[in-house]
Amino acid sequence: MTRAEFIARLKDGLVGLPTTTATDIIADYETHFDDGLAAGRTEAEVAAALGDPVRLARELKAEAGIQRWHQEKNPSAAAGAVFAVLGLGAIDILILLPIAMGVVGTIFGFFIAAIALFIGGGVVMVAGPFAGFPGGPFAAILMGLGMMAGSVFIGALLTIVTIWLVNATVWYARLHYRLLKPALEPQAQAAVQSAPPAPGASA
Template sequence: MIQAPTSKQMFLDQLRAGLKGLPRSVIEETVADYEAHFEAGRAAGRTEADIASRLGDPARLARELRAEAGVRRWEDERSLSNALGAILGIMGLAALDLLVVLPVLLAVGSCVFAFVIAGAAVCLAGSLLLPFALIDLTPLSGADWLQGVLLSLGLASGGASVVAFCVLLTIGIVNLLVGYGRAHYRLIAPTHTA
């Protein structure tokens, strides 16, 4: 178990270790900010141990900063990897809520995934039927040529619509999770004054 920091160097070392994996410039800027907190506290006559305790747990600060960095990447560029980074960062931050958020997230994610697979299958079926409809070899007996073409186009576009809706729903879910994480971060964030 990591002991609570009692000095400036111990605090900064633990913070730097918790930020490992973030861009070097972000780490250095963050460490410089917290060094400034120590300098301001020392100028006010506080001890390093007092300043470190007021700043809070450096591992928790690192988790909060990692979550915020993940959220910023998601907001800057909407991609699957950035969405996963934001979700993992927020879930790491909200570890106590993991038992509530994770099952709901898994259930919703499973449903969305099932709809994506079903929509893709319907779209593929419609796309595969289209060439047969064009040469009038559809398995629908008694249907005329135009009905077969329209049916296959309808299946393909309907399946594509389901997939597109699921993508939009996924973006909305990630945005809700980011909003939840931000609200959670504001509620549990300690005052960072030295």
């Protein structure tokens, strides 16, 4: 693979990342080629030492998604991190997808139930005192507040469980793939420098 082919495939794989981030990554790998060529390697040898550019792009995009998740901790960042990890192929989708769908469906159902409970508590607290609620207006207010507090507790518990599940997914992927950019670059640089020189070339 030539330098131009490697960089072109890497660029294609990085589509979706912020422009500045993708530009920095491309510049890093251009530097790897410069260093390898200066050491007497051919473009093909440097490209082989760096690895598959498509896989590198997936790993770097997964790293970006995971960093966003650690920084933001919101549903959008969680979905981005999970889909980025799934894009690596680190998890056997055919086996885990049915399980994941079941877990996600259950959590979503509980979230809907918590929202319904909160709304119901509000209705009881506001309308109960005027609708002849058993025990009188005070009991209606207490019941409504209790229902709303219970729904908030359920929502908080589900949020904790969701965060734990996303973190577990990321942890599992990191057992199989190099996801951190600081770890990727030194390994790539070492691979380029340790590759055998081209026949007749000076190291």
